[in-house]
Amino acid sequence: MPEPVSPPVPQDVVARLKALLGEGGWSQDPERLAPKLVEWRDRWSGTTPLLALPRTTRDVAAVIGLCAETGTAVTPQGGNTGLVGGQIPQGEILLSLERMNHVRDVATLDDVMVVEAGVTLAAAHEAALAAGRRFPLSLASEGSATVGGLISTNAGGTAVLRYGTMRDLVLGIEAVLPSGEVWNGLKRLRKDNTGYDLKQLLIGAEGTLGVVTAAALKLFPILASRAVAILGVESPHDAIRLLARAKEETGGAVEAFELVSRLGMELAVKNLPGLREPLETRPPWHVLIEIASGEPGAAEASLERLLGAALEEGLISDAAVAQSEAQAKAFWALREGQSAAQKREGPAWKHDVSVPVSRIADFIDAASRTLEERFPGVRIDAFGHVGDGNIHYDVLGPAGGDARLHDDLRDTGAHIVHDLVMSLGGSISAEHGLGTMKTAEAAGYKSAVELATARAVRAALDPGRIMNPRVLF
Template sequence: MTDHSSDALTALTSLAGPDALIEGDDRTPLLEEWRGRWPGEASLVLAPGSTEELSSIMRYCHAHDLAVVPQGGNTGLVGGQVPQGEVLISTRRINRIRDISPEDFTLTAEAGVTLEAVQDAAREAGRLFPLSIGSEGSCNIGGVLSTNAGGVNVIRYGNARDLVLGIEAVLPDGRIWNGLNRLRKNNTGYDLKHLFIGGEGTLGIITAAVLKLYPRPAETQTAFLAVPSPAAAVDLLSLVQEKSGGAVTSFELMNANLLELVLAHFPDLPRPVETRSPFYVLTELSAGRQGVLAELTEDILSGAMERKIVSDGTIAQSEGQAYTLWALRHNASEAMKKDAAQCVKCDISVPIREVPSFLEKAGNAVTAEAPGARIIAFGHMGDGNIHYDILAPDGASPFGVKKGARLEHLVHEVVVAHDGSISAEHGIGLLKRDELKTRKSDVEMEMMRAIKTVLDSKGLMNPGKLL
């Protein structure tokens, strides 16, 4: 902190209230990145209970040049939430659902509300909040928005950015911006919320958001399918979209390595199809009325098998069976964590038609550099987002930092050659900060730095992350 650390402790504790100071063993979960990749250290850990308390803290920190790292549920994958000696501010106590309006199809939630709690509140109101990711039971809305999370339903509903009408945020100097707009149409100047959504806490701290709700589907159909290749998966996606009239909610690709890894580490999960295949697709369709999807799904899959773009498949006959099929996908990260303490994680996106070529060329580059490496390719095929993870060969030591960086660089070179992005939904954080400037044009970097300078002139917000 500074030589005046005891003064700052007294002042900030007074501003935030006695319940905001987190000490001792209670700090540990907030300072540990959940996979152990980045050790955290904080001069002070605070969890204010309201936007106003946070505002007071930020005013003090700004006046005394104290750097701040905001944190939600601490589920991030690029190190953006990890403090490196700064004041850590957890938003977990700013956690009220302020308003639900079924008529407006909106829900206003504070930053510390978990994604699952938002989903549950929407369900109780007869509505749907469609954002769904594996960590939804622990990730918080503030973190979800600050990283512009994607998830499995992007193909139908869009990223987090597409699901927000307005936000409230505390600026670096402590001022509160109330941008909690509930209008679907509001064309009055720059849409400032988008500076903070995906901003990774480098421009301010999101404290609340007005979220879009949707009608709840009356019927869903979930299918797990074996496909012979990524090219077949692309063809299948086009077929299902066309024949269903755009009813596809999710379309997830996974390679055989991932399925076998999940089954090995979660033995209670049954093998979904008998046919062993190099790739699989998990897809879900949804409709607003009952009785329209079952026969349609059967017809689509019969046609796909006739065209030999599907070799085997199963359709869930109940919510329980659908949940089990989704568990194969949602346990991907946990399976990799159980298998190896470290792996090279690439969160990339390419145009959908480029996915097969990307997978082939990236695989060639990785295996040439690291023979025997286990490639885990899975993700949101419906929007071109592939999680491309690389594990060391069975029984071998994890890749070192230098080797891991080399493999990541090789994958990103293939991504760029296919007009893709090196970060699809996880953000930049610490992991990709240095590479970002080599992938963005000088004009883009200048614009980003200019925005940072205007809003955070002292550079106190989440320093060393993203930029």
């Protein structure tokens, strides 16, 4: 189905926007625009009459104020790593936060860092480390994904089981609301019980309730020891039992617990240069576990204890413990390269879903059984953040298979997977958001009262529906 397109922006509005942004503050250069108008998997491409490049919150307020006055639609964009199409404009003004990339303050006594929305996650990590602290959110797109995008998608990643999602890591937000007014909510408080929490409304709003311009982020102590291993398990059922054991054995020090299937391992080794199978026994499933502790040597000791117990109890069949930082990185590359490795195999129908941790194995079993019966030859690659209940359940056609099967998979496969997820008390979007890709489908799973409430909130803040009009309800 073709995506809806926003009405053309009148030329005089474009001229007024250019004038208020000034030289360097906008672009219509096709070469400059091109990388911002396609998504990294080439699933969406877009158009815009103008790329706005504000440098300050005041610039953003002026742009949004003019858009509100003239009923002009705007799509905010950070690093353009979103996976559901929400950052790609279809005729709207494209507002990039790339020039708002300053770290405003790192306050170690408060354990807080205030950064602008265009700061990348990698730059935020560096700024925290330079002050002797750590910002724990971790994901494979960290070199490009920005704080504004991470907040707007309520990003998750690999450390959610210990630190939570972005929603748990943001103490304050500065934003320009759809009226063009600036809301300075850059508080640094861990306790603030003064009514509705506007910051939480903006987190996960995917650019529909305003433009995030800066945020106060929680910092944590640097960890003194870290142990990474890849473990062989017979099934996702064993992986889940192992997770429970690991939490008990380490006193909650499991930093990441990621699942990789046999197919996923084979695709990574085949399609990504320089990667090797970590376990010679080639088990059907792998768990990448990372344990971290504030105490020197404690992570390694916990891992050793866990491996002894897990082998004895038959929870794991094999184990490779990283002996150096380089080896730990190589193990992580096998996990983080899963999407890139699949990309070389042709289309994959991806499902970013979550279910209660206790139901993960049941979900994988039931979904795979149904899809394999319905589409003989499909290849299932289920992997991801099972430590927090999030599975990237990806379905590839048979190697070199025919395009009709792919179409059928796209049209009906998602409903099969998502209906099952919902029946298990799960979510059809664990961490990527809805964007333009999943909004209509998600509406079908929400109750009338939930949709009406969401629409009432949006209409109250953005009566002209100028902010990312094609995204969410």
